[in-house]
Amino acid sequence: MIASCGVAVADGIAFDAPVVTWTLTAFALAAVVTLGRELRHVPKNLLVLMATAFLDMAGLFLVLPVLPFYLQRFMDSGDTLFGLELGFGALSGIVASSFTLAQSLSAPFWGRMSDRRGRRPALLVALFASALAFAVFGFAESIWVLVLARIVQGAGGGTVGVIQAYVADAVPPDQRARALGWLSAATNLGVALGPAIGSWAIALGDVDLWPAAGPQTMGVAAPGLVAAAMCLLNFGFAWRWLKEPAQRNSKPATSSPWTAAVQVLAHPRAPAARILLTYAIAIGAAQGLHFVVTKFLQVHFGVTELTIGRYFLYIGAWSVFARTFLLGRMIDRFGELRLSRLGLITLAVGLATIPLTSSIGALAVAAALLPLGTAMTFPCVTALLSKVVPATERGMYMGLQHTFGGMSRLLAPLVYGVMLDGFGYGAPMWLAAGLVAATILFGIGLVVPARGVSETRADAR
DSSP states (O other): OBOTTSOBOOSSSOTTSHHHHHHHHHHHHHHHHHHHHHGGGSOHHHHHHHHHHHHHHHHHHHHGGGHHHHHHHHHHTTOOBTTBOOOHHHHHHHHHHHHHHHHHHHHHHHHHHHHHHOHHHHHHHHHHHHHHHHHHHHTOOSHHHHHHHHHHHHHHTTTHHHHHHHHHHHSOGGGHHHHHHHHHHHHHHHHHHHHHHHHHHHHHTTSOOSOSSSOOOOGGGHHHHHHHHHHHHHHHHHHHHOOOOTTOOSSOOOOOHHHHHHHHHHOTTSHHHHHHHHHHHHHHHHHTTHHHHHHHHHHHHOOOTTTHHHHHHHHHHHHHHIIIIIHHHHHHHHOHHHHHHHHHHHHHHHHHHGGGOOSHHHHHHHHHHHHHHHHHHHHHHHHHHHHHSOGGGHHHHHHHHHHHHHHHHHHHHHHHHHHHHHHOSHHHHHHHHHHHHHGGGGGTTOOOOSSOHHHHHHHHO
16 A cells, blocks of 8 residues: 555554454553542542543544644645645644644743632633634634634643642642642543544534435534534533632732743753753653654554544553553652653653554554653653742743743644654654653752642741
């Protein structure tokens, strides 16, 4: 079989083979069972937040895997971005980065709003904005409308820091990494199931919805409309069940997000700055590769918009397993700081080996290192950050973490897209692996208080 660009698809088992279907189904069920068994250890005040985060991420990843195919369809029809003749790599970088730019700019302000007005109101406003954005995406008929929809989605998606601040408010310092792991397990279950729902939504687009003179179908708008409906469902769920954390400080500090950002850049050796830079570079390097990996799988493994969800299902299932079953046990053994370093190494190895794979089996081994590495890295890094900043600024700093990470994720797809067009798939993945490995240097000599700055100050008062 030959791909449309003239590169031979990898030999071996295909993505749509029955053995792959049954294996993935069993693996996904095992991940759900593992998460279900671990839920008995989760504090009740986090269960509603986990459900909210799951629905939010499922809606986002419902449309994310099909974005490259939407973009390719617009390009094949002769559409351009404001008359600019750009390659697929460059355009995909712009589409991906538009979301990240909006998310990055909005994140610290969502965090500051949640410090002042409450975590719950910030989340409700963002969920409603996301529903509108997905509806716009569903009816997009040009590249520029696609970019507009991604900008609005990004603005509504800038509340990840708010969710993490909610967790930090609700649990003791020594339990935060575990709690963040539980939360990210729920979001990664959304990552796993979202693309599968997206594939179902694509098929739903051809279904005649009601009797009329002609066929009444949603067509290509179906994924966006289904995602919008999920966001509205999520909004209603959060409105009814999500409560404001009782421990949130009611007197937030007066410093602005920009002041805090300047302090981080001016004092890069400070603990908060080193943690923020580790998070930003590593997550940007790893998550900026979605378009590159999708194109790699399309060319070398014959993946289509109907089967790409299988890859994300596999990654998501591994993430759920790692963050529920493994993370807490590994924190007890290694501690948050050492475990984050081990995670960075694991993530770098996975990124470096994926472009070397030529069979489903090899791809499965290399790809599994990505969710294992991220599970060991990012919950620990976020928990460490919560310990070195005051509780009065926790929401803002959690948002600032995603601003720095967003800036990295903004630049990474642009660089990777140019490298993809000029040098092929290996170059961007190997660059990402090198950047992730380099962040280990920020942890050398880092000292983090055991109980956290904010808790120690509270005791002193």
